Amino acid sequence: MLKIWSMKQQQQKNEAASGQTKKKKVTAAQLRVQKDLAELNLGPTMKTHFPNPDDILNFTFTLTPDEGLYKSGVFTFTFAISQNFPHEPPKVKCQQKIYHPNIDLEGNVCLNILREDWKPVLNLNAVIVGMQFLFLEPNASDPLNKEAAADLMGDGDRFKRNVRSSMGGGMVGRETFDRVMK
Template identity: 50%
Template structure:
């Protein structure tokens, strides 16, 4: 025999007692995927993650990269990640919050990284983006620049380029009329 009252009671429970369970069931595909990406994210010691709105707000976070080799060694660079509701079918929106003299970063923080634009695919993850950003500091690409002045100097006079980069990281300096504040990793 079916107990009708017990079925009605169970139907009422999710509305009040099971709110947390209901919310978990109502997560969007983007929220579920970003949670998976973050659980699987394994960052090296020179990269860290921060959730400025709290860890429960997983669709907005910051990544700090402190290169430990290459031209940008000793610097500290902050990237702001915003995950769109269409993620993973849409790429994360990433901006560099640190003003840096770099061929692939413009003065507004836009990033020239193909996987953030035309080469994004749903199989890519936050980890792919983080390692792509790290690679930009290890091997800047002057062939595909956003900052044409930085790219030209990098190609024409790599030693001068490196001097500017290190000076801007350690003490800040003006380059071609633009001030780059210091961003040491200490």
């Protein structure tokens, strides 16, 4: 036992003398995220970007729907994943101000698996599929943007006009939206 301890001390001295630093330990969350990212099925309408390549727990995801009301819009989301992942869901936020029943004006996303229905067996691919579905089929029964939800439920044609106007950077009511058309 004593010999192992002295070998470890000698190794630390050698590393310090040669200017090497200790390797950072990889956390369970990082391992799981790495696995989830490797298994992602990103089609031509989606991409990820890592502002800091050494930090896989914080990245952006860009979605460009190719059908539905939000077709041809470019939407970027930040993913912030805690060290408690997969026991806690990722925090997802839209970077553009958009007119959508399930995304509020601050960019918060209302998706059940990001809240009460999250389970550790779910992965990042499930989140991305859920987000794709929100753009294909907005859900007016569980809204964050109540005005958009009321339009969707009450007057589908007005909702469509408002989505198109807002995606072009126009106004809906008193709110000006970000231009997201590609």
